[in-house]
Amino acid sequence: MTMEGTKKKNLFAKGGWKNYITYIVIIAFLAIMIILNLTVGLGRGDKSTLARIAFSCILAVSLNLVVGFLGELSLGHAGFMCVGAYLGCFVANTLRDATALPELVVVIIAMIIAGIVAAIMGFVIGVPALRLRGDYLAIATLAFGEIVRCIFKNLKIFGGAKGMSTKIYNNNTLFILAFIVLLIVVFCCQNLINSKHGRAVIAIRDNEIAAKAMGINVTFYKLLIFIVAAFFAGIAGVLYGSTIGTIRQETFSFNYSIEILVMVVLGGMGSINGSLVAATIITYLNILLQNQLSGSLAPVKNIVYALILIVIVIFSNAPALKNFRESINPKAILARISKKKPDASVTRSDEAKWDRIPTKINIDEVLSADTRSGYADDPVPPGEDVVPMEATKDELYRPLDRKEEK
């Protein structure tokens, strides 16, 4: 009893439930979907949409490690996903033929192998590529993504240009599996970022020279993040294969890498929650447009998609709309409602401050103080604030105009 009590306290000690809000929201979302599926019954398309959302989230979160936290631009994320999808599903196909393992086990083994292979690719690409910086790294990773795609296009063993067919995972449980994997990925990424290793990574982003001077092994951490991101992208590849049934190399083109990058940028670089939200919205938007604008309207799809993206970017980032954004920010609204009455205690302590501070300054001493005179032995010059020599007594003693409480 007591043991359990203390454990719970530790879990919710600092920040309380806020630390776990991401998991709570994901689990709640999943629970609602499961309940809907059991009662109303979701359509086949809806369920695959959910799975797509989950693996898009995985891709966005993992790319956010590289772009948002490490601060390196990578345009080859779809390449890692491609490696994972082809090799993972190849392993899954072989396992299905050779053994009678249950489907779930097959997919999990495939995911692990896909992740490891993608991570190895991440290492192989990372060693030379991370010597580059900024734009050059972006071009190198972009080239990597295209090379991988072309290799799989020309390998007969993986179906060549026709694509490789895999088994679609049970439609009823695929999205549950995908969301559980997403939860694990978010758990790993958040923990990594909120640890000493994450601090080192963010330090490298903030100031690489200082990070080196603090003895942080910059190459190791760049590689580590690159590898971890590739690992998760590989896993997402297997989920993709299990959703779609046929893996086509065109999917993993440069466009897809950019789409993942758009999710990361829209969600806010360095924000895992943001990536999750943006990935969900963009994936859903994509599928929605695909379904609504089919047939002769298909060419319009890209235009509408691009327009919506532009509107979202302007809305979320334009400085001119800052006030508008703040006015609809739920946090700000809550704060305004709760702070309607001026807090008496705050006002009083403010007044107390202003009663005290001016009396502390000996005005003649301030005005006569020569800042250039020696200080090592002299008494400490009064006050930290630099008082302009022209300041008169009246100016000094005039209380600050306190803003009226609205």
Next chain:
Amino acid sequence: MSEYVLETQNLGISFGGLKAVQDANIKIKKGQIYGMIGPNGAGKTTVFNMLTGVYLPTTGTFFLNGEELKGKTQEQINHKGIARTFQNIRLFSNMSVIRNVMVGLHNQPQYKCNFLTSMFRLPRHFKIEKAMREHAKELLRVFDLEDERNNLACNLPYGKQRKLEIARALATNPKLLLLDEPAAGMNPQETADLVQIVKKIRDDFDLTVLLIEHDMKFVAGLCEEITVLNFGTVLAQGKTEDCLNDPEVVKAYIGG
């Protein structure tokens, strides 16, 4: 073990045809606070950059406690025990004050921890995080920054940012601390405090300090010995008072 903590032998570097530093021979005894002064562009920061592995010296070499460190990377040199601050402050500006110091603690052997341990939140992760936080708090207390620990580093006033840089460098547990213009941008009171702080950390952390400073009062108040650089060459070396009264040094500073 050598008598000197830091010993440079004919240390020099040239960028193309420009000889930025030539034949610098600096010997610093353990526990000393050693100054390096000189007009702008004299090569003081270049010496620092060579000592921390940013630049590879083209001539000469240097030793820390008798161990040659020339050719090592910045990380390795830091692990060997040289830590530095920067002339233009280089804090991790989007991190809180305490996290800046915790980055400095990253490589301490007692806080070693595998990344998988952190990823899966094994008990050791929590233990280390707690210990690091306490350690960082103690370091911040030395600089009177404890109350600011949850503020972003970029929101601190200039003087406190400088102090935080020193705290962060101290966190790497150095034997030799290089301070690049620590008093720049501080008001007279802060500078006076800094003199006391540098003396205190020298004693408490068993340090040797090499510092660059333009504020002659600060140098005179702290350093027992100094080296004066001018156009990359050593102009004078020895006891602080002798150097500052050397006519050559006065000429270099004032001109004539």
